[in-house]
Structures are given as C-alpha cells and as structure tokens.
Amino acid sequence: MNRQPKNNNPNEILAYLLAIIIALVVLCLLASLVLLIVKLALPAQTPQDTQTEETTTQADAAVSLTPEDVILAQTADAGMEYIEKMIFFGESTTAHLSRSGGVLDTDENRRQVWNNASNTRKLDSRLATQTFYYYNADGTREEVDLPTAVTREQPEYMVLSFGLNGIIGFIGNKTMYLNAYRNLINEIRKASPDTKIILQSVYPVCRADNYSVNVETLNEYIRTLNEWILELAASCENVRYADTASVLTD
Amino acid sequence: MIKRIFSVLLCIAALLSFASCGTKYADNVSVDTLADKVVTALGSATVYVDDKSNLSNDYFKMPDTVTASVVRLAQNSTENLNEFGIYHVTNGKADEFEDVLEDYLEARYEQNASWYQDYIPNEAPKLRDAEVEVFGNYVVYAIFDRNSRDIVFDTVKENLKAN
Numbered sequence: 074m075n076r077q078p079k080n081n082n083p084n085e086i087l088a089y090l091l092a093i094i095i096a097l098v099v100l101c102l103l104a105s106l107v108l109l110i111v112k113l114a115l116p117a118q119t120p121q122d123t124q125t126e127e128t129t130t131q132a133d134a135a136v137s138l139t140p141e142d143v144i145l146a147q148t149a150d151a152g153m154e155y156i157e158k159m160i161f162f163g164e165s166t167t168a169h170l171s172r173s174g175g176v177l178d179t180d181e182n183r184r185q186v187w188n189n190a191s192n193t194r195k196l197d198s199r200l201a202t203q204t205f206y207y208y209n210a211d212g213t214r215e216e217v218d219l220p221t222a223v224t225r226e227q228p229e230y231m232v233l234s235f236g237l238n239g240i241i242g243f244i245g246n247k248t249m250y251l252n253a254y255r256n257l258i259n260e261i262r263k264a265s266p267d268t269k270i271i272l273q274s275v276y277p278v279c280r281a282d283n284y285s286v287n288v289e290t291l292n293e294y295i296r297t298l299n300e301w302i303l304e305l306a307a308s309c310e311n312v313r314y315a316d317t318a319s320v321l322t323d
Numbered sequence: 324m325i326k327r328i329f330s331v332l333l334c335i336a337a338l339l340s341f342a343s344c345g346t347k348y349a350d351n352v353s354v355d356t357l358a359d360k361v362v363t364a365l366g367s368a369t370v371y372v373d374d375k376s377n378l379s380n381d382y383f384k385m386p387d388t389v390t391a392s393v394v395r396l397a398q399n400s401t402e403n404l405n406e407f408g409i410y411h412v413t414n415g416k417a418d419e420f421e422d423v424l425e426d427y428l429e430a431r432y433e434q435n436a437s438w439y440q441d442y443i444p445n446e447a448p449k450l451r452d453a454e455v456e457v458f459g460n461y462v463v464y465a466i467f468d469r470n471s472r473d474i475v476f477d478t479v480k481e482n483l484k485a486n
Contacts, residue, residue: 191401197378203401242430242434285437
C-alpha cells in the first residue's frame with residue numbers, strides 16, 4: 074500500500090508566511106483608508122468658521138460721532154513744536170521717520186518713533202507685548218513693551234499707523250482687524266487716559282511685490298481698510314483720523 | 324497539521340505585535356513642565372517667554388476640549404520667529420485639533436509672508452515650514468528651523484513616553 078508522503082515543502086511554508094504578511098498589509102491599508110474617509114467626512118474646524126466676537130472697549134462707550142467728525146482737517150502749519158508732542162507707533166513706513174534721513178532722524182527727535190530692531194511690526198494681539206526701543210529722558214535706551222512705554226511717556230498725541238502688513242488676512246476678516254486695533258487703543262488708554270490718538274490711513278502703494286494680488290487690487294484693499302479705520306476712529310472716544318492717503322493718491 | 328498550527332501561531336503573533344505597535348503616552352504631564360523641558364533642550368542662545376497675548380484667538384476659537392496650553396516664543400519675536408505651543412486635548416480630539424493648528428499656522432504664514440520676506444526673510448521659512456505633531460493627548464506645534472523643530476518634538480515625545 075502506498076502512503077502519501079507528508080508534504081513538508083519549505084516553499085509552502087514560505088507561501089503561507091507571505092500570504093499572512095500580505096493580508097496584514099492589506100488590513101493596515103484598509104484601516105488607514107477608513108480613517109482617512111472618516112476624517113475627511115467630519116467637518117473641520119477652520120479659523121474662518123470660528124470668528125471671534127467683536128470686542129468693545131471703554132473707548133467705545135457712548136460715542137456718537139460720524140466719520141466726518143473725526144477726520145482731521147487741514148490747518149495751518151503748526152511747526153515742529155506741534156510735531157514734537159507726538160509719538161509715532163506703526164509699521165515700517167513709520168519706522169522710516171527716524172531712519173535714513175527721515176524727518177525725525179535726529180538725535181533730538183529719534184525718540185519720538187518707537188521702533189524695534191526689525192523696524193517693522195504687524196497689528197495683532199501680540200503687539201502690546203512685543204518690546205521695542207524706548208529712549209529715556211536721560212538719553213539711555215532700553216527695550217520695553219507698549220504699556221510700559223506709554224505709562225512712562227504719557228504722550229500728548231500718539232499717531233498709529235497699521236494695516237499694510239497683514240492686509241491679505243485683514244481684508245477677509247474685518248472683525249479680527251478691528252479687534253486688534255481696539256485692543257491696541259485700549260492698552261494705550263489704560264496706560265495714559267488723556268493721550269489723543271490719531272489713526273493714520275494706510276498709504277496707497279505703487280507696487281505689490283511679495284503680495285499675492287496685483288497693485289490695483291492691493292490699493293482697493295487699502296481703500297477698504299481706510300474706511301474701516303475711519304469707522305473705528307468715529308466709534309472711539311478721543312480718537313481722530315488722519316487722511317494722509319488722499320494726499321498721496323494720484 | 325503542524326503547518327496549520329504554525330500558521331495560526333504566526334497570525335496570533337502578528338496580530339499581537341500589530342496591536343502593540345502604537346507608542347503609549349502619558350496623560351498627566353503639565354504642559355508648563357513640557358515647555359520648560361523644551362526650552363532647556365533648545366539651549367540658552369535664545370530667551371523664551373510665555374505668550375500672554377493669545378494670538379490664536381485672532382484665528383480660531385479655542386475648543387473646550389483643550390484643557391491646558393502654553394505658548395513660548397523668542398523674546399525678540401519681531402526678529403526671531405522661534406515659537407512652540409503645547410496643548411492638552413481631551414475626549415480623543417487631539418487629531419482634530421492638529422488640523423486646527425495646521426490651518427492656523429498656514430493662515431499666519433499667508434497673512435505675514437509678504438512683509439516677513441521684506442524684513443526678516445531668513446525667518447519666514449520657519450513659519451512656512453512649521454509643523455504640528457500629536458503625542459497621545461498632547462498636540463504640539465513648532466515654528467523653528469529643521470533641527471530645532473526636531474528637538475522640540477523629540478523632547479516632548481521623550482517626556483511623555485509612558486513607563
């Protein structure tokens with residue numbers, strides 16, 4: 074009687090192993106695919122979906138001015154004595170006032186422009202906590218944040234110029250822009266309640282290098298932002314609007 | 324018969340190893356402790372401070388599932404974009420919050436790219452290439468150069484590995 078030999082072929086064992094490995098790999102891929110489908114199907118929380126509410130400040134309370142009321146009218150030249158009462162706080166266009174031959178680029182006047190080492194900044198929630206160079210009365214310079222500087226200086230006027238840096242994000246999020254500007258005004262108010270704040274318009278531009286839009290669109294954004302700045306000035310106590318953009322626009 | 328037993332044993336072994344392939348992370352480490360460890364690991368070349376501004380509020384509303392958070396950034400943040408954030412997220416929502424942070428970092432870069440490239444061009448890639456990682460219930464983002472990003476993530480990972 075012939076007996077069937079036992080089939081101990083190593084190749085069969087290897088085949089079994091390979092089949093098991095392939096099965097596990099397929100299982101992993103299927104599991105990953107299922108997880109991916111579930112993840113894509115779930116609504117994602119995007120920054121735009123969760124708009125923060127518009128904040129108000131003490132400066133907003135009971136102000137009933139119209140935008141036209143807050144535009145600074147052209148007056149006779151009041152000279153450097155008037156300008157020397159001002160502190161300038163803004164982006165790079167402000168920084169250049171005290172650099173490279175700007176009108177305040179003198180030993181006496183440089184302290185009026187609160188610059189940081191990078192000579193620029195952007196309006197956001199971090200602005201008031203970022204340090205910059207402050208010149209003490211004795212001429213020494215130290216790095217302080219905005220509340221500290223305003224508390225020490227108690228400026229009669231502060232000219233704020235913000236909006237071009239970050240405009241691509243601001244234009245799609247008016248609430249974020251206005252909240253950040255209100256918070257900045259509020260920080261100044263807390264440190265120096267009597268300071269007269271001037272919000273300067275954003276300058277028009279003739280180039281749009283490094284922006285994702287062309288110059289025409291960028292200038293449209295700037296005009297929109299300036300309308301918002303004017304609205305903001307009208308809604309805050311003791312805040313005015315300097316329409317320098319009109320003077321600079323063809 | 325032996326082949327079948329061997330196959331079954333192999334299957335069981337493979338399944339067991341598959342089930343244990345995920346790293347277990349602790350869930351009771353303070354985010355501030357983790358942040359201190361990261362700062363130590365990064366070295367003393369840069370001074371880091373707590374971000375008290377809640378910049379993220381400009382971009383998204385913090386979900387209730389985030390029970391603790393810390394953000395540390397370079398003291399001279401207008402010239403040095405080094406920054407990291409560590410969040411503790413409950414209810415299994417860590418992966419979802421990872422997406423939120425990725426969108427947040429992308430939005431920050433898009434909004435700031437133009438003037439970063441003008442004034443601090445060497446720093447812009449840090450935000451462009453910022454990454455987010457999940458370690459159990461902790462979600463971490465890092466805005467650094469490549470080497471420092473690895474230090475941040477490796478430090479958090481090592482300090483969260485469950486014993």
